[in-house]
Amino acid sequence: MTATVPIRCTVNGRPRELVVVAHHTLLDALRDDLGLTGTKECCLVGECGACTVILNGRSVDSCLVLAAEADGGTILTVEGLAVDGRLSALQQAFLDTGAAQCGFCIPGQLLAAHALLALTPHPDRAEVEEGLAGNLCRCAGYEQIIEAVLRAADEPAGGARAVEQPMVRQTTSDPAATPDASVAPQ
């Protein structure tokens, strides 16, 4: 028998209860158990960024997080960026600058940019380049993607205001650290 784990989490603002296979990743759970296929699967080793989501205020590669680890968590995926059919400033900027070519990396790019703008509402170009460094785009539309992020950050209602959950500043020294409960409400 395959071991399973019951979990509860909030996905795009909606409480969800599901039973996940113990070794399945958050990516598996989102795509296969919840049918949220906007989060993309590519390298499965945390290098390409196509599966980036926001978990408890932190951008993560959902292929490197066990679904069971998301128990009690709050998750934002690309499907949660638009509110009532209204695109976020970032989504609109991506559309306006022609940043999406094939589009496969775009959900991950959007969430990485979302995380960046939450921490650095008015980044310069170098900060955007670094903020998106973990998200590969083989169409190599980087110039238009960077332009989109800078444009969204310039909006009066900028990218940061669209963020609905507080972001946790990510540290590279201890990526597995539990987010501080005081800034990341469950």
Place this chain on the structure above:
Amino acid sequence: MTGPVGSSPARGGGRDRVTGHQVYAADIRLEDVLHVKLVALPCARARILGIDATEALQVPGVRLVFTAADLPQPAPRFGPQLRDRPVLATGETKYHGDPVAAVAAETLDAAEAGVAAVRVTYEELPAVTSIHAALDPAAPLVQDAALRPGDALAGRNVLREHHYAWGDLAAAEAQAEVVVEGSYTFPMVTQFAIEPHAFMAAPDGDGIVVWSAIQHPNWLQRVIASLLDLPLARVRVIAPDPGGAFGGKQHAKYEPLLAFMARRLGRPVRLVLTLEETFQAVRRGASDVHVRSGFRRDGTLVFRDIRADYLIGAYADIADRTVAKGSYTSAGPYRVPAVRIVARSVLSHTVPSTAFRGFGNPQQIWAGESNMDEAARTLGLDPLDLRLRNLAERGETFIPGDTPADGRWAESVELAARLIDWRKPTAPGRGRGLAVGLKEGPTTGLSYSIVRLLADGSVIVYAGTSDMGQGARTIFAQIAAQELGAPMEAVTVVMGDTAVVPYDQQTSASRSSVLMGNAVLLACRKVQDQLRAMAARLEQVEASAVVVDGGTVAIGERHWPIGEVLARGLGRLGGELIGVGEMRKEALAEHPLGGTAAFYEFNCTAVEVEVDRATGDIVIARHVTVSDVGKALNPSQVRGQDEGAAIMGLGHTLMEHYILDDAGRIRNLGAIDYRIPTSMDLPLAMESAIVENGDGPGPYGAKGMSEGALLAIAPAIAAAVRDATGVVIRELPLTPETVWRALQDPVG
């Protein structure tokens, strides 16, 4: 021109791409589907002695372990150039990753457990994985000679040899005052679409449905129909927009396997490759090119003599065509009186190489343009002046029997030079390089489009092109909106289903804006013909007195919006007008490529670099890319294609290459060990510019343009490195290690 053509409306499918609702092949869920995983061996070449599925079949959920023995005998083979690839390896595996079996199970976990439980006994055999080893007379034969009956080359590891020549080479050699020559190598690199290939198949009555993120759905339909002995009308290919393709999704890979499995199981099956498996499914041909060019002292080219060997894989796929086509134009966009080109497709026990943006040209252009740069320095001439002196002029035949030069190419070169400040001194420590790239566009083509003008004036366009990121969907909508006066938001473009959309030959060679674009335009014109007849009937005039243009119907001084004429003309029953467009680019049997160029892609790339002498690291301070596009139908998408191609080209120039071990295994499978450009690898400043003279054969004077900016990047950067350091490097990629070693031993 007013209207949407020439502006940049939001991408067709753009909203779905930013909301996560775009449906890619792997996002489609089929009821009752079985998950498939492949079984491959950890070596390049092996004799298969036995496959024991007993344990695998005991894994709960495993339903089938499929091997070549389950196929009709002899095992069916397929391939776009030669029917040499078996549906599953039969008798012998021929490259690292060549699957010997496939497991179908109720869950992906069960399929993976099943794969781990399949026991394959095999004997590893010596493999040839380099040009040198493959050409050794004692080398084992990669291809079974029986697959190549009547082929004089069948006893060697040379699949085909291509010879092109014009002029009197011997006489030209006697006239040459300076001869410059060198050999240049280009590594194996992979397409690395972020979307790994995904395939599904399901029985459909007595026929079959196949889903694939494929560039050529109609070609795949033919392959499946032939293998399963079904009428085309019983094979439906559904081709969702690929999440990047770059040539790697042109031709059938595992769709035939899935079709056989689905029919055997009577259930839908699904296979999504891992990224590692995509590395073992598609790559670009590696090459070794020797160029010898003769000049007069003033820089006038008098001959070029080119010998190229491309390392293709174990099966032909479309690789030999990339060799033929990429080599055919290898003398460059120049006026060269005497040319001899010999190019060979060398088989090896490696991943079958296939189409990859640039289609055999980047390898040749790396060599040919590096040779031009070296020649300029030998001749004491400016590399820019050397190019300008020899470039073919518009209308000039530069390859006998082919389309004359179709652009003012010097204009692109001069613009690139101006943008990079070529004539101004370089800052200390920096170097500049410049190169040009030419690619022969499609040599044949056949595209149909159906355009329906609905009763309310909205439009549905049917086009069999695959929108893999190039933005074909947007372009076709712009054309229809332009011709039929509909707003962009009232035009729907339907693609990717052979049961619904009429035939298109293929999505490749940057053809779609031109060939399918013309088909859409012609279909719109057929609708306009019907509108003219309608207006003539309503207003009691001759149809020749009616003018339809840009959404308006006019008779003399009177004019009406199309929608108004349509509503009156259709009357109370409503209905619609339907136009069918057919665009043909005919084949020419006597042409070495089977047809002349529909257009040429021309690009000039100029860069300024800094080289860190302590580490060998190259920083691209400035990057200018200029493409002759005829007419930018959508400037934002043109920019995306140009900049994307340029940055993709930085990959094979600076960092990408397969690393093989002695057994022919790829040691750097996957995203950790095989690096592609990230947002941290961009030029410090990039400028893309275009030349628009309306001189293309596509709608409104457009040319194809999606590959040009990748063609000349490697020789431009190598030239800049030489300008900065004095060191000549003739191998790619220009990794810090390669550059550092060259700096230590500049003679090497």
